[in-house]
Amino acid sequence: MKKVIERSMIVPNMHLLEIEAPEIATKVRPGQFVIVIPVEEGERIPLSIADYDTEKGTISIVFMEVGASTSALACLKAGDEVATCVGPLGNETTIPSSENVLLVGGCYGIGSLYPVAKELKKKGNRVSTLLEARSSYLIYWQNRFIPLSERIYTITRDGSLGTKGHISRLPDVINSMPEKPDRIIVNGCTYLMAHTSEITKELGIPVVVNLNPIMIDGTGMCGVCRVTVSGQTKFACVDGPEFDGHNIDWKEFLARRKAYMTEEALFFRKSDARFAHKEGKCAWHE
Numbered sequence: 001m002k003k004v005i006e007r008s009m010i011v012p013n014m015h016l017l018e019i020e021a022p023e024i025a026t027k028v029r030p031g032q033f034v035i036v037i038p039v040e041e042g043e044r045i046p047l048s049i050a051d052y053d054t055e056k057g058t059i060s061i062v063f064m065e066v067g068a069s070t071s072a073l074a075c076l077k078a079g080d081e082v083a084t085c086v087g088p089l090g091n092e093t094t095i096p097s098s099e100n101v102l103l104v105g106g107c108y109g110i111g112s113l114y115p116v117a118k119e120l121k122k123k124g125n126r127v128s129t130l131l132e133a134r135s136s137y138l139i140y141w142q143n144r145f146i147p148l149s150e151r152i153y154t155i156t157r158d159g160s161l162g163t164k165g166h167i168s169r170l171p172d173v174i175n176s177m178p179e180k181p182d183r184i185i186v187n188g189c190t191y192l193m194a195h196t197s198e199i200t201k202e203l204g205i206p207v208v209v210n211l212n213p214i215m216i217d218g219t220g221m222c223g224v225c226r227v228t229v230s231g232q233t234k235f236a237c238v239d240g241p242e243f244d245g246h247n248i249d250w251k252e253f254l255a256r257r258k259a260y261m262t263e264e265a266l267f268f269r270k271s272d273a274r275f276a277h278k279e280g281k282c283a284w285h286e
Ligand SMILES: Cc1cc2nc3c(=O)[nH]c(=O)nc-3n(C[C@H](O)[C@H](O)[C@H](O)COP(=O)(O)OP(=O)(O)OC[C@H]3O[C@@H](n4cnc5c(N)ncnc54)[C@H](O)[C@@H]3O)c2cc1C
Pocket: 033, 044, 045, 046, 047, 048, 049, 061, 062, 063, 064, 065, 066, 067, 068, 069, 070, 071, 108, 112, 211, 212, 213, 214, 215, 216, 241, 257, 258, 259, 260, 261, 264, 265, 268
């Protein structure tokens, strides 16, 4: 059991969860994740660590409410408990030194990029940050990135902030930069990572993605998170989650990620998760 210090909605459908986990907070490195079981008898879900405080002994997660497990997490409040939280898992993000790095973050990836940005800055890199969302009201933590970034760019689909459009406008952002990035690190939804990889391949810029396949154990035992990289099978939990975006078989990855979509949707309906959420209870299986 892990005590919840804070759970709040930071922008619509996106939540911040701070939990007491001193043994994780002292070991975690940027890019790593935890496996959380929100409630007893619940399922295991992987979530990136978006921040940590070694003095307080806490870790923070930014999560998007998409189904039963994240809905259960979304109804937690300070003082409640998360059934299980195991980590840190996965490899840390490779941090270069003295490079010009462009971070691209969307959705919960904005949160998981924050520790990466801090470490990049610490190692003397020149960091620029591009935040992507449907609209300006879905962009969060800009203030956290400002002191770490030489430049902040935004792309919003409705044009309410920054460049209007979606990630296909990335070449315009890159062309407006004083120097071409040496590498791009992208965290967020599969669409954002796959398209950034496609675009940067054409532009000849190395790209690193933080892959988000379905996971079960997170320790290389079940094989559920397998992904094809440069024609070889890799397990995202132990070989990643960081990979060279240019070498991923994105078509296969997208298909595998959607494999249980119908079952997940049916379970969510049947489980009365929304009702439990409304009642402020987290036990959807009751
Ligand atoms: C290394 C890693 C880090 C992640 N970090 C974050 C994060 O910081 N914040 C965040 O909001 N999400 C993160 N995810 C995705 C998150 O695990 C899923 O959104 C979550 O499992 C959905 O569970 P659910 O029951 O609420 O939704 P479901 O109803 O189970 O599924 C909704 C959607 O999530 C996908 N999904 C379901 N189970 C998993 C799973 N075990 N792993 C990956 N995707 C799944 C489904 O394909 C579906 O598209 C991460 C995934 C990985 C692999």
